[in-house]
Amino acid sequence: MIFASDNTAPAHPAILAALQAASAGAVSSYGADPITARMRLAFHQVFEREVAAHPVATGTAANALALATFVRPFGGVICHEEAHIATDECGAPEFYMGGAKLLTLASHDGKITPAQIEAVMRRAIDMGVHAVMPEAVGLTQATEWGTVYTPDEVAAIAATCRQYNLALHMDGARFANALIQLGCTAAELTWKAGVDALSFGATKNGALAAEAVIFFDPARADGFERRRKRAGQLWSKMRFLSAQLEAYLADELWLANARHANAMASRLAAGLSALPGLRLVQPCQANEVFAAMPAALSAALRAQGAYFYDWISLPGETMPVVRLVTAFSTTAAEVEQFLALARAHG
Amino acid sequence: MIFASDNTAPAHPAILAALQAASAGAVSSYGADPITARMRLAFHQVFEREVAAHPVATGTAANALALATFVRPFGGVICHEEAHIATDECGAPEFYMGGAKLLTLASHDGKITPAQIEAVMRRAIDMGVHAVMPEAVGLTQATEWGTVYTPDEVAAIAATCRQYNLALHMDGARFANALIQLGCTAAELTWKAGVDALSFGATKNGALAAEAVIFFDPARADGFERRRKRAGQLWSKMRFLSAQLEAYLADELWLANARHANAMASRLAAGLSALPGLRLVQPCQANEVFAAMPAALSAALRAQGAYFYDWISLPGETMPVVRLVTAFSTTAAEVEQFLALARAHG
Amino acid sequence: MIFASDNTAPAHPAILAALQAASAGAVSSYGADPITARMRLAFHQVFEREVAAHPVATGTAANALALATFVRPFGGVICHEEAHIATDECGAPEFYMGGAKLLTLASHDGKITPAQIEAVMRRAIDMGVHAVMPEAVGLTQATEWGTVYTPDEVAAIAATCRQYNLALHMDGARFANALIQLGCTAAELTWKAGVDALSFGATKNGALAAEAVIFFDPARADGFERRRKRAGQLWSKMRFLSAQLEAYLADELWLANARHANAMASRLAAGLSALPGLRLVQPCQANEVFAAMPAALSAALRAQGAYFYDWISLPGETMPVVRLVTAFSTTAAEVEQFLALARAHG
């Protein structure tokens, strides 16, 4: 009953098998190998256009490199105050951007709005050279509260971005989970809605360590490959990064994995919402469940071997909030065992 | 006949098998897993003392993180002008150190001396605040010219470092190859000789993507883990990095691999040195062979399917210099095939 | 009637005369001159102890250099969300610190509290390597809302800083104004209360361009002089920076100037508070007055030649807020003229 995070999961067997298959003979290093070439084509297909697709090993690197490509050292990024880039990356975006600033916005559901972005821009413009001028907006999809932006919501934000000359980056550590929820295409949720770059996550959803930074207009990726190299993020044996991503995309493994994880979360959410004394504090739209849960119940569940984190408290919510995350490897049995315990101790 | 680089090699089967074995069930992320704990112990054993051993995926990251731990943004690093950190990492050390400077020294064999370091320090001290003050020395072992520093040579450099309050870092991308050549212990070649931190390479010698930064005095690793995180170099599924290193050290796989690679290089060197019209320009002390070779011969060999790089020219050497690198996966047959062709076209 | 900012003021004649006097003959550059030596002694006297006193030309440079001395690139600074370092320096602290992060706190009066600092530290500790770990606290004295911290308030914050190993920096762009208000000594308001470094402002209070970074424990200034040099903040003709500061401190010019500016602000505050239809929104504790003023009145005053800024709005305050700043050069006549106009149009 490990619901601590989707990164506690193992790797998917198909991805391990791809590593095995990739390890045959000598090939050119640093990405000049046939697996990397095939991986790129697979991304073109997924996004229904030519894209620049650059693999890295971690989501933090993907986000930081994408933002650094768009934002100059004296610029800024507008994002939610609980965005992963703002709270969980130990300042990686600031490091990669050379000291640029994150300008954060608050909301109850992890999402930001065009009006909020506009207000930040107006103040920055008023302040002249004294204030940091934002050059990008960062969204998380699904958000840190497990909610999703619809394509229309993304498009509305993108329109504001264009008005103020802001690049639009999407942190898609759980992009597959959002896609399953929304039932749209990867293209509709990204470039068709105005997204400029996506951190396309695979690690949480089946890979060992593999993400891809996708630039929908390859011309806007200028400098990315040098930045990646000087960040120590360019693998010499690149085939082993590319092979993970190729297997992840093949036969829609990524979608199947996310579909399963989301289903497990829904089941957990449904089960918990039926219990008296606790309350879901966010709609379950991806593979995370956020519940206000009595401390005694949390303690009892943990005593029985369940793992999950206390989350930040919500204004007006008197009970502690906990976060439960499912993964491609979560089993229905685990979920049912957890719910049974919750019922027993609730 | 691929002698372009040891990073064109595949992964060793034992390391792939370790990944497979590691992918079982959910475990804590970010290094709080049992495989990572065992990997650390294995490093204590290899180095005959407690060390801080931190895995990362690339050698560039290992070097840059180690140097950034020792050198403040306004400091400098003394190294050879052809050191990997100076020429092949697209400025990664400067990026990670926050703009600190590499102060480079020249020599014909890739090695630097205490006297050279002392001269740099004296000038820096004379210049006061106007010049960058070095805070570390970086050695490569084996060097970029395939030569090795003996433990005594390292100790002499370390003595100068202590005199001038310089940390001593060793880039050990080919540390195993140097060790085999020197026939000493890992401890003798590092902390016993005065090395403060080592980039312990595994990728070129059998791993998919795994290096470890070793601090011989764990107290001097202060801040390393935050730097690694904010560099996007901390894997969430850390077990997959640790498992590679554990397998690499187990049963002395690392030494066996290096022994083989070195033997292949020696065979290549011996064969080439017997040919008229070309000349080895460095002693073969690890898994690299540097030869002054007529351009016509290089062209003929490449036309027959041999891969190797032209290297930088040497003062006083009229023929072009080429570099040939062997790996754990190089076969004697490949070497013999190459030599036979060289004999035929020489 | 220019109340836009104290930096619209000219230089004080005594300081201009000091520049003239300093420009005699050749002297050693970069601070090895007798005027710089005398300036240092003057600071020892003002602070009743030996201090490291390093001149720079701007307050932004003073703040950024002081913080960079205390905070590593992966660290953070806790400060008020409206602190000058957070909103008015275009990211200078982040630049000088190499990407470290400002963690901001809210309050109605521009002051932060030990409890707020403690909450930030607890969360950072809980988060481990994923969150930025603060290494300093930054106070502004007087604050951006014209309020002052008492020595006791500073001491309480310093106690929390010591508990969490945080350096304490004070941005004293208006330090003299705070001192006049509090009636204590410079020592009592700084190192005796636990402040580690002070940006000692002179520009707003009579200099052309001169601030001093004061480290109360000179040992903690390690690296400062190199950082200043590599920031392009070390004047070759340093005597011209030192001479301004020497004249500023001589005969308590700095205190006399601040006393006058504060008196002018008090007069303005008293006059405005007697008017119906507007309201002071902060106590007047230094040389700034913040008033909620009907937009029609602001417009009328400006039409008559008064200069002052609209300020950020306050929660619960329906009228716009304006800021009025006085300086050493503000005359009673200007204040009375302004008040007369306000009465006429109010």
Added chain:
Amino acid sequence: MIFASDNTAPAHPAILAALQAASAGAVSSYGADPITARMRLAFHQVFEREVAAHPVATGTAANALALATFVRPFGGVICHEEAHIATDECGAPEFYMGGAKLLTLASHDGKITPAQIEAVMRRAIDMGVHAVMPEAVGLTQATEWGTVYTPDEVAAIAATCRQYNLALHMDGARFANALIQLGCTAAELTWKAGVDALSFGATKNGALAAEAVIFFDPARADGFERRRKRAGQLWSKMRFLSAQLEAYLADELWLANARHANAMASRLAAGLSALPGLRLVQPCQANEVFAAMPAALSAALRAQGAYFYDWISLPGETMPVVRLVTAFSTTAAEVEQFLALARAHG
């Protein structure tokens, strides 16, 4: 007899008088004042075109800000190995550029050539993402060896720059001295020859602390003003920086000062070259004299009150080399006194 550096000189009386005159009444801060507007026009006139002219207080800041405007953090700057930016600024260019690298070239006279630049570019292009890609060339005019580039030499370098997409920056700390030597116009020595930006020095030649960064195509100054602000280089009381520059340009004071300094250096050079036992090691083309001088003579001169620096040794030169610098304030009497002593002890 102070020939240590031109920055030991005082300020010119006309520039001090300008500060006095500027200190009248309240004016807008941060450059929105009439003196700054007039200063800009004066630069348009000097350079015979509209330019972006941004004042800062130090030459190091001017150089670092100009280079940072042109070079991205992962880029590089090609310059002479003894360039001020490479040896005397404690890494300021690297700091401002966010870690970009200086790639240095050697020559006996402080000048670099198109062929040298081309060789660096070819190697960088060959190396792909592994090497730093230069984005600018930095010249010093006059050079650190007191020599000057002719307009034709500058134009030849600029042609190579255009070929490889490199910006061309000129460090003109002694620009006026070079201009006097060459007898051409400021326009001919800069933008007409292909220079993109100039650090226009005034401090060494009469100002207290004032330099201007000149962009000949104002569109290429994008971001400069924010960079200057976040570097703490934007004076709030900007009029006091602008007034220095306005007075410096007025009535060709800058040219008169440089003409005098150069004449004093020529007199010194002529006198020294007539002495047996020492030797000028560079032609005297600006306000510096470099002589190979017996150590006993240096010592004797210093014992009599002469100040000058030992300089770096030259290959093939057995005597130590000394540097003598003259300024606008150097008198013929000082020069003659020095020469008389040299004759007496030579």
